[in-house]
Amino acid sequence: MTEKLTDIANLHKEYTRSGLRRSDLTTEPMDLFEKWLKQARTAEIPDATAMNVSTVDKNGQPYQRLVLLKYFDQNEMVFFTNLNSRKAxxxxNNPRISLHFSWxxxxxxxxxxxxxxxLSFFKVMKYFHSRPRESQIGAWVSQQSSRIPTRNVLxxxxxxxxxxxxxxxxxLPSFWGGYRVKVEAMEFWQGRAYRLHDRFLYQRTIDSWQLDRLAP
Structure with a gap:
């Protein structure tokens, strides 16, 4: 076990593709997000819209899972889920959420x-009926996060x-819906050599965004 841990500890990669300078930033963080998302799709990154969604249960235990981003604008990001799921x-109990994109x-x-x-009923219904029929049926089948004896049940x-x-x-199942995330902060991270990464944090103020560079 010690040898395996040592092998992992010795893994190392230098990040040398590019940097992120203040002159590269946009006034609105969503404009930079859109630019980076387009570049991720152009680079043919699989599931470029996949995001790690973090929530916290009533005991303070964090949970994470990958969910697909389905819509965004200057203020919000939207995803859909089973309303009886663990995350829902x-x-x-706690509407605060963290999303993480890793490219x-x-x-x-x-x-x-x-x-x-x-999300409103009408927005959920509109998206639900835009999905492939098999996915619509799948939403009816899965009581997400509930225990099942075998896959055959599904x-x-x-x-x-x-x-x-x-x-x-x-x-539309009564237990299927969506959420809009009101964005309060966004941090953009670009890998750099020697672990001197570039990090910029946008934080929402009353009528604009405060922008700061963070130490790596």
Whole structure:
């Protein structure tokens, strides 16, 4: 065990792709986010919109999971989920949330801090019916985060509902919805050589953003 830990400790990589200077920054953090996201997609990073969503339970225990970003504007980011899921239960008690984007091949990370509010029924319904039919059925099948005895339970339920909805409209489940994250802070991280990384933090003020460079 000691030898394996030593092997990991000796792993090392220099970050040399590029830097992040104040002159590269935008007035609005979402404009820089959009630019970096486009570059991540151009670089064909798999699931470039995947973000690590962190929530905290009633005992203060943090949890993380990957969720796909589905929409963003100058103030908010949006994702969808089962409203009975672990993350949704946490957010009912504590609406504060952390999102993290990691684009390793570009040596970049973005941290987002904010608070969530539920999306309206109409926005949820519009997005739900834009999804592939199989995904709509999948939303009905999975009682997310609940315990199940075997995978066959899911697969059999999927086949049952696929037959039920074979020729008709798939209604929106009452337990499926989405959240909009009101962004309060965003940190942009660009890897640099010798671990002297570039970090810039945007923090929302009353009518603008405070921008600071952080030590790596």
């Amino acid at each position: 239960t946490h957010l009912q 390793n091949s570009l040596e970049r990370q973005i941290l987002v801090l904010g608070q969530v509010k539920p 697969e059999n339920k999927f086949l049952e509902l696929k037959q039920k909805f074979k020729n008709g409209y798939i209604p």
